[in-house]
Amino acid sequence: MNSTVRGLIAKHGGLPVSVETLADDADLYEAGLSSFASVQLMLALEDAFDVEFPENLLNRKSFASIAAITAAVGSLVSDAQVA
Amino acid sequence: MNKISSIEAMSLAERVRRVAAVAAEFADQADQQGRFPREGMDAARAERLMGIHIPIESGGEGATMSEVAEVCSILGQACAATAMTYAMHQIQIASLTDHAAESAWHRTFLKRICDEQLLIASATSEAGIGGNLRNSICAIEVEGDIARLEKDATVISYGAHADAILVTSRRNANAPHSDQVATVFTKDQYTLERTSTWDTLGMRGTCSDGYLFRGEAPKNQILPKPFAEIAAQSMLAVSHLLWGALWFGIAADAVSRAQAFVRAAARKSPGQTPPGALRLAEASSLLQLVKSNVVAGLQQFETSAGDPDALSAMGFAVAMNNIKIGTSQTILTIINHCMLICGIYGYKNGTPYSLGRHLRDAHSAQLMISNDRILGNTSTMLLVQKQETSLLG
Numbered sequence: 001m002n003s004t005v006r007g008l009i010a011k012h013g014g015l016p017v018s019v020e021t022l023a024d025d026a027d028l029y030e031a032g033l034s035s036f037a038s039v040q041l042m043l044a045l046e047d048a049f050d051v052e053f054p055e056n057l058l059n060r061k062s063f064a065s066i067a068a069i070t071a072a073v074g075s076l077v078s079d080a081q082v083a
Numbered sequence: 084m085n086k087i088s089s090i091e092a093m094s095l096a097e098r099v100r101r102v103a104a105v106a107a108e109f110a111d112q113a114d115q116q117g118r119f120p121r122e123g124m125d126a127a128r129a130e131r132l133m134g135i136h137i138p139i140e141s142g143g144e145g146a147t148m149s150e151v152a153e154v155c156s157i158l159g160q161a162c163a164a165t166a167m168t169y170a171m172h173q174i175q176i177a178s179l180t181d182h183a184a185e186s187a188w189h190r191t192f193l194k195r196i197c198d199e200q201l202l203i204a205s206a207t208s209e210a211g212i213g214g215n216l217r218n219s220i221c222a223i224e225v226e227g228d229i230a231r232l233e234k235d236a237t238v239i240s241y242g243a244h245a246d247a248i249l250v251t252s253r254r255n256a257n258a259p260h261s262d263q264v265a266t267v268f269t270k271d272q273y274t275l276e277r278t279s280t281w282d283t284l285g286m287r288g289t290c291s292d293g294y295l296f297r298g299e300a301p302k303n304q305i306l307p308k309p310f311a312e313i314a315a316q317s318m319l320a321v322s323h324l325l326w327g328a329l330w331f332g333i334a335a336d337a338v339s340r341a342q343a344f345v346r347a348a349a350r351k352s353p354g355q356t357p358p359g360a361l362r363l364a365e366a367s368s369l370l371q372l373v374k375s376n377v378v379a380g381l382q383q384f385e386t387s388a389g390d391p392d393a394l395s396a397m398g399f400a401v402a403m404n405n406i407k408i409g410t411s412q413t414i415l416t417i418i419n420h421c422m423l424i425c426g427i428y429g430y431k432n433g434t435p436y437s438l439g440r441h442l443r444d445a446h447s448a449q450l451m452i453s454n455d456r457i458l459g460n461t462s463t464m465l466l467v468q469k470q471e472t473s474l475l476g
Contacts, residue, residue: 016259029311032259035217039463046467055469058397060315 001077004048005070012041024067029060038063045069051076095146098130099154103161110162111432113288114440117281119244120288123158123165124202132169134197136176141190142197148177148321148388149381152328159332160339163444164288166329168202168241171289175203175249177321178265178306182313188303192247192267203267204245206236206296214453217314218260222253223305230266230302233295237279240291246270250296251310263310266300273298285443316394320384322452323407327377330448331370334414337441338363338370341421344428344436359424366420373413380406397468404461411448418442 002024010019013028014037022031033041041063046052051073053062062072106123113120127133136151137143151173158166176196183189195201207216221234232252239248247269254264279293306313341363348357383402387393418441422429425436432439 029309030254030258030262032261034261035460036463039467042467053467055396055398055471056392058468059392060312060395061392 001074002066002070005045005066005073008041008044008048009066009069012044013037014040019066022066024070025065028063028065033063041069045073049073049077095135095144095150096153096157098132099157102126102130102132102165103157106158106165107161110164111440113162113164114285114444115287117283117287117290119241119290120162120165120168121244123162124168124244127158127165127169128200128202131197131200133172133200133202134176134193136173137180137193137197138184141180141184141193143193148324148384149378152325152377152381155325155329156332156335159329160336161332162288163329163333163440164286166332167286167289167326170325170329171205171240172203173325174318174321175205177317178249178313179203179267181317182308183306186303186307188301189267189306192269199246201246202241202244204239204242204248206234206239206242206248206250206294208237210235210237212260214456216251216318216452217263217311219251219253219263220260222256222258223264223266224256225302225305228302229299230305231299232266232268233297235278236296237293238281238291239275239294239296240289242275242292242294243277243290248273248296248298250298254309261311264305265310265313266298266305268296268298268300268304272300284446285440286447312391312395315400316391319400320380320394320403323403323410324377324380324384326448326451327373327380327406327410330410330414330445331373331377333441333445334370334373334417337418337421337438338366340429340436340438341366341424344425362420362424366417366424369413369417369420373410373417376406376409397464398471401461401464401468404457407452407457408454408461411454414445414448415442418445 006019013033016032042053057072062068102123105126106120109120109122132154134143135146139145155166155170158169179189179193208214209220211220212218221232224231232250234250234252247267249265249267251263251265254262274297275294277292278295281291345357345359345363380403387399393399418438422438425438428434428436429438431437
């Protein structure tokens with residue numbers, strides 16, 4: 001999952017730096033993630049993992065780092081499997 | 084306990100009405116001359132209104148955002164430039180109280196604002212970034228304990244009259260445009276070189292000239308939180324709510340004038356409904372929409388206050404954006420209705436029914452943070468945000 005997330009960030013995150021240089025817990029906003037790009041990234045994640053972000057995950061925190069995104073997507077994917 | 088707070092609220096309203104009376108007297112003069120509404124702002128200082136939102140332990144009165152909005156609305160009915168200056172000052176105050184309380188320097192500064200009734204301006208817009216406050220080109224330079232900043236600010240409202248300025252910049256020279264911090268510079272720590280003059284259609288008294296800002300201050304004057312968080316959780320919402328409140332005030336005064344016009348016509352010919360009466364009823368309905376919009380937004384803000392997750396949720400941002408869009412558009416329709424009701428007396432300056440200043444001031448509402456930019460921002464969020472369909476939720 002982590003590598004898919006990283007791939008989508010590289011494609012949709014619009015970051016001025018290469019994703020490979022970022023640690024899992026690096027602050028993506030400090031790395032230049034804009035709010036517009038975070039929405040594009042969200043759409044790409046929804047499509048790639050066939051999930052929908054609920055309102056309570058639509059905030060800055062869920063997209064603050066690669067780890068946070070992976071955790072958010074992970075919780076949605078496991079919810080989908082349970083259901 | 085309730086009794087005490089209602090007495091305080093009453094006395095706040097009385098103080099504001101005294102300020103509004105002074106501001107109203109000089110509103111036309113400030114507008115015509117395009118000068119700072121100093122009588123209104125001096126009166127606001129004399130009534131000690133500058134720090135009301137600051138917590139009591141820091142020397143303020145702990146007034147809620149709704150109470151501050153009421154002040155803006157009352158001032159807006161008297162002089163839009165005074166109201167806008169006051170509202171913009173309170174936006175900076177909200178950023179400082181909500182996001183810098185853990186910093187000793189800023190706590191002391193909040194106390195100073197109350198003690199000395201300081202006026203705080205902001206410098207967010209910058210040449211080359213096209214009005215997007217979430218982007219900076221300039222970067223703050225920290226060397227030892229000293230922070231230096233030079234900013235080509237296209238607009239600093241009442242910059243020449245402020246006692247301190249909250250300036251946004253990139254965190255450092257290597258940071259991307261969106262990684263910003265905000266820094267407080269006090270008047271003795273900066274120079275302003277005027278680069279453009281504020282000669283505008285309306286809101287002429289805010290004196291929002293452009294300046295080359297050059298400042299140097301101890302680095303602990305940089306706000307501890309990233310500006311992105313301050314903007315998302317406080318500055319944008321508070322701007323839309325306080326502006327909405329004063330825009331309601333402008334429209335409410337226009338409706339009062341139109342109502343007085345219709346009433347005078349009704350007295351002259353009893354038994355006959357004056358021609359403007361129906362339009363007045365329409366204007367009154369629209370004004371109620373604007374009021375409900377702002378009040379609902381204030382309630383949502385107060386409910387979410389102190390909860391960073393709620394304040395940074397997308398649904399909250401969409402709601403605040405919608406308040407700005409709806410309010411800024413509707414007041415123009417309302418004031419235009421009032422103009423149709425008052426006819427040539429509304430069009431002409433210097434009558435009890437004059438509406439030119441109201442209409443010109445109100446035209447700024449769609450432009451200060453362009454509605455097109457806000458709609459674009461909302462439309463992006465709506466790609467993922469789920470609509471709240473419950474009436475009360």
